[in-house]
Amino acid sequence: MAEQKDPSAPVGPxxxxxxxxxxxxxxxxxxEALTQECLDRIEELDPRLNSFISVDRDGALAQARAAxxxxxxxxxxxxxxxxxAHKDIFCTRGLRTTCASRMLDSFVPPYDATVVERLAAAGxxxxxxxNMDEFAMGSxxxxxxxxxxxxxxxxxxxxxxxxxxxAAAVAAGLVPAATGTDTGGSIRQPASLCxxxxxxxxxxxxxxxGMIAFASSLDQGGPMARSAEDCALLLSAMAGHDxxxxxxxxxxxxxxxxxxxxxxxxxxxxxxxxxxxxDLDVDVANLVCTALAEYEALGxxxxxVSLPRTELAIPAYYVIxxxxxxxxxxxxxxxxxxxxxxxxxxLEDLYTRSREEGFGAEVQRRILxxxxxxxxxxxxxxxxxxxxxxxxxxDDFASxxxxxxxxxxxxxxxxxxxxxxxxxxxxxMYLEDVYTLxxxxxxLPAMSHPAGFLRGLPVGLQLIGQAFEESRLLSAAHxxxxxxxxxxxxxxxxxxxxxx
Amino acid sequence: MDISSDTIRDMxxxxxxxxxxxxxxxxxxxxxxxLDMFEDLSAVDVSGVEPLTNPLDATQPLRVDExxxxxxxxxxxxxxxLVEDGLYLVxxxxx
Numbered sequence: 180m181a182e183q184k185d186p187s188a189p190v191g192p193x194x195x196x197x198x199x200x201x202x203x204x205x206x207x208x209x210x211e212a213l214t215q216e217c218l219d220r221i222e223e224l225d226p227r228l229n230s231f232i233s234v235d236r237d238g239a240l241a242q243a244r245a246a247x248x249x250x251x252x253x254x255x256x257x258x259x260x261x262x263x264a265h266k267d268i269f270c271t272r273g274l275r276t277t278c279a280s281r282m283l284d285s286f287v288p289p290y291d292a293t294v295v296e297r298l299a300a301a302g303x304x305x306x307x308x309x310n311m312d313e314f315a316m317g318s319x320x321x322x323x324x325x326x327x328x329x330x331x332x333x334x335x336x337x338x339x340x341x342x343x344x345x346a347a348a349v350a351a352g353l354v355p356a357a358t359g360t361d362t363g364g365s366i367r368q369p370a371s372l373c374x375x376x377x378x379x380x381x382x383x384x385x386x387x388x389g390m391i392a393f394a395s396s397l398d399q400g401g402p403m404a405r406s407a408e409d410c411a412l413l414l415s416a417m418a419g420h421d422x423x424x425x426x427x428x429x430x431x432x433x434x435x436x437x438x439x440x441x442x443x444x445x446x447x448x449x450x451x452x453x454x455x456x457x458d459l460d461v462d463v464a465n466l467v468c469t470a471l472a473e474y475e476a477l478g479x480x481x482x483x484v485s486l487p488r489t490e491l492a493i494p495a496y497y498v499i500x501x502x503x504x505x506x507x508x509x510x511x512x513x514x515x516x517x518x519x520x521x522x523x524x525x526l527e528d529l530y531t532r533s534r535e536e537g538f539g540a541e542v543q544r545r546i547l548x549x550x551x552x553x554x555x556x557x558x559x560x561x562x563x564x565x566x567x568x569x570x571x572x573x574d575d576f577a578s579x580x581x582x583x584x585x586x587x588x589x590x591x592x593x594x595x596x597x598x599x600x601x602x603x604x605x606x607x608m609y610l611e612d613v614y615t616l617x618x619x620x621x622x623l624p625a626m627s628h629p630a631g632f633l634r635g636l637p638v639g640l641q642l643i644g645q646a647f648e649e650s651r652l653l654s655a656a657h658x659x660x661x662x663x664x665x666x667x668x669x670x671x672x673x674x675x676x677x678x679x
Numbered sequence: 680m681d682i683s684s685d686t687i688r689d690m691x692x693x694x695x696x697x698x699x700x701x702x703x704x705x706x707x708x709x710x711x712x713x714l715d716m717f718e719d720l721s722a723v724d725v726s727g728v729e730p731l732t733n734p735l736d737a738t739q740p741l742r743v744d745e746x747x748x749x750x751x752x753x754x755x756x757x758x759x760x761l762v763e764d765g766l767y768l769v770x771x772x773x774x
Binding site: 286287289382383396397422425426428488490491493494495497498505509512513514515516517518519523524525526528529531532535538543544546547548550551552554560561563564565566567569570571573604605606609620621622623646 | 686687690691693694695696697698706709710712713716717718719720721723725728729730731732733734735737739740742751754755757758759760761767769770771772
């Protein structure tokens with residue numbers, strides 16, 4: 180079932196950012212050729228997946244030719260000429276940015292997100308914008324105005340969300356890497372469900388400027404690629420202080436790629452007993468434990484730890500995130516940008532009808548919940564209390580990190596589920612995030628990497644680190660990936676029907 | 680937890696959204712299920728716990744108060760649905 184790496188094809192499921200960079204450096208290919216190959220693959224295969232909302236064929240080829248010219252002049256940067264895709268939540272100047280919402284269906288941003296700017300400065304070519312849950316609210320990519328994205332391992336199943344398009348496109352080899360954002364697991368859960376590697380950095384590590392806001396105290400952009408090594412290359416380009424984002428951190432950014440071989444001997448990895456409880460599929464648990472044995476073989480020591488408030492992360496998150504979303508999304512008023520209803524009778528009608536028509540059902544539901552928890556008389560009972568519980572959750576991590584260097588466990592309680600299986604019950608969907616939410620609440624870096632397969636579907640292992648310890652996570656995952664080949668497996672796109 | 684249809688209508692009004700009467704039972708039900716989930720928070724002893732608003736307990740940095748942005752009215756208004764002479768147009772507010 181798994182397609183083997185074809186060394187004659189630089190673009191495709193077997194390709195890596197590092198590999199493409201080396202081909203370009205040796206002059207064995209050009210950015211224009213790589214970009215054309217990616218565009219051809221997208222055109223041929225994406226109708227089966229729906230992982231892209233917009234493909235910028237002409238723009239990408241123009242960027243590629245410019246990259247080839249820079250290289251010829253000896254002005255190549257670390258990622259010059261390497262094609263990637265951006266999640267459609269990052270503003271791209273002159274290129275439609277929808278956030279998978281009807282509200283922004285025809286929005287063309289007048290500026291670039293800092294992440295887009297930084298990656299462009301490192302030399303990347305942008306192929307297009309990937310599918311996602313509307314305003315990043317969802318765990319299945321089914322809440323997209325542009326239709327669900329499908330899991331390349333089985334097209335009757337979801338790719339996870341909200342960065343489902345980025346995960347599916349990388350897994351299917353349409354693009355070697357992509358950006359994502361993670362508010363409660365939106366990089367890690369789709370990475371897990373699609374069998375790729377994804378990292379949510381420490382809160383403040385990557386600028387949020389131009390990243391359309393969902394929940395501002397939780398949102399964080401990060402890399403999604405096949406391997407930890409590729410994530411390291413991307414993160415080095417994405418991370419760093421941005422004076423235009425007041426929550427951006429000025430902690431120095433290491434060269435993540437040069438720290439990948441930090442030895443694991445003596446590393447203490449904590450396994451939270453709460454992450455291996457009854458919510459977890461037994462077969463997933465077994466696979467994760469087998470993968471953890473690899474870490475032991477690399478010299479790490481596995482230690483049991485406790486994160487006693489793990490279950491409280493769900494209600495705390497689902498109070499805080501919708502509250503912040505209801506505030507952030509109040510900017511969509513049908514006046515300055517975004518969808519505007521036809522023939523409004525008065526100002527009130529303009530606001531209400533533009534928003535009602537522009538937002539999808541889950542987004543409206545979360546705005547209503549957030550409005551309720553922030554409304555007079557309920558603020559202390561909900562929002563304030565949730566922020567207090569949030570501190571207790573962060574304190575649990577601080578205690579655990581007195582004993583261990585890293586925390587490991589499953590990324591998601593199960594494998595990719597069928598399209599439609601959880602849409603009727605939003606609270607069942609929220610359980611998808613039980614292991615990922617806490618890292619956002621505590622602001623900690625966390626990643627997911629492939630750990631094995633269950634009935635032909637990928638299973639991810641999650642690593643959580645201390646603030647600004649991305650390098651620890653990446654080096655651990657990199658060394659795991661030197662011993663295993665789960666991250667090199669690729670889907671054939673034959674599995675599952677094209678219709679839901 | 681039960682929540683009334685009137686409360687849902689009030690929240691929709693505050694959020695400038697509209698909920699159709701036909702959707703009310705479903706939304707009321709889903710809303711109740713979400714609030715039930717929140718009940719677990721009320722059992723936690725949070726006395727003396729400072730709310731965590733920034734995950735790294737960072738405070739807002741200040742910069743020198745000087746002009747850093749140039750006027751980009753035309754660029755910024757290029758994505759507006761309805762503009763005339765540099766002004767955003769809305770339905771008449773004052774007769």
